[in-house]
Amino acid sequence: MNRIQLSQLAVLAAVAEGGGFRRAARELGVAPSAVSHAVSALEESLGVRLLARTTRSVAPTEEGRRLLESLKPALGEIGAALDALADSRDRPAGPLRITMPRLACEHLVAPRLGDFIALYPEIELEIVARDQFEDIVAQGFDAGLRLGEHLEADMIAVRAKPALWRASVVAAPSYFEDRPLPGHPRDLLDHRCIRRRFSSGSIYRWEFEKDGKALAADISGPLILPEDRLILVACLAGAGLAQLFDARVDDYVTEGRLIRVLEDWCPPFDGFYIYYPSRRQMRPALRAFVDFFKFQ
Numbered sequence: 001m002n003r004i005q006l007s008q009l010a011v012l013a014a015v016a017e018g019g020g021f022r023r024a025a026r027e028l029g030v031a032p033s034a035v036s037h038a039v040s041a042l043e044e045s046l047g048v049r050l051l052a053r054t055t056r057s058v059a060p061t062e063e064g065r066r067l068l069e070s071l072k073p074a075l076g077e078i079g080a081a082l083d084a085l086a087d088s089r090d091r092p093a094g095p096l097r098i099t100m101p102r103l104a105c106e107h108l109v110a111p112r113l114g115d116f117i118a119l120y121p122e123i124e125l126e127i128v129a130r131d132q133f134e135d136i137v138a139q140g141f142d143a144g145l146r147l148g149e150h151l152e153a154d155m156i157a158v159r160a161k162p163a164l165w166r167a168s169v170v171a172a173p174s175y176f177e178d179r180p181l182p183g184h185p186r187d188l189l190d191h192r193c194i195r196r197r198f199s200s201g202s203i204y205r206w207e208f209e210k211d212g213k214a215l216a217a218d219i220s221g222p223l224i225l226p227e228d229r230l231i232l233v234a235c236l237a238g239a240g241l242a243q244l245f246d247a248r249v250d251d252y253v254t255e256g257r258l259i260r261v262l263e264d265w266c267p268p269f270d271g272f273y274i275y276y277p278s279r280r281q282m283r284p285a286l287r288a289f290v291d292f293f294k295f296q
Contacts, residue, residue, distance in 0.1 A: 199226070274293060
């Protein structure tokens, strides 16, 4: 494949990712007409339509989608090689994309970003904070943060600080005005529990442990919410019991706005890990991120 065809493939990928010729042109720093010409020339040379065009949108055809899926690993490796060249200067530099849950972003990473950027001003850090599990290779991320129990076996994982986390069961004092405090996880069957549904559709089962014995509780309650920030708001309003990370509730417990229960069933556990593919050489920018946030 000659160089002209390779550049055309890169243009095709930019159009598909950006959803249009003008956005791809801005990303590539060329004129929209040059983008259109490159795609048309590629389609003509291959004898197949790769993009479906309307006056309002552009999307890959079935043939275009299959071609892009086949080329994605190779184009990704080319991009990684170019990024590595940008990183070869004295200080880590270039784009760095990290995915993580909102909780890890808010309480572990975001408070230290000022120091990180001051230390590595040539790194262009992009953080995607969402709670669903990500295939970091397929989604084009350099690394991610997840709880250790959810990591894939083929990933390199480095524990992030703080090393230990804990989830507590809490409720507002008003909730207990006419109810007894639960003394055992089985008592939760007699309480209103605020449940969480993940983006996958599954509902989280509350997990407990005491004296080495693990227990998962099938809780019930009239309220199901999609994220822990909303659960916290509802819990503060007296809607029911909630299981939330201490990072979310510590201040409210100190202020007396929430009460912890079942504390002997809620021991600390390993927290978040920074993970990245073991098959790829670590770029200097990623090494800087890992070293900065890892547990010492």
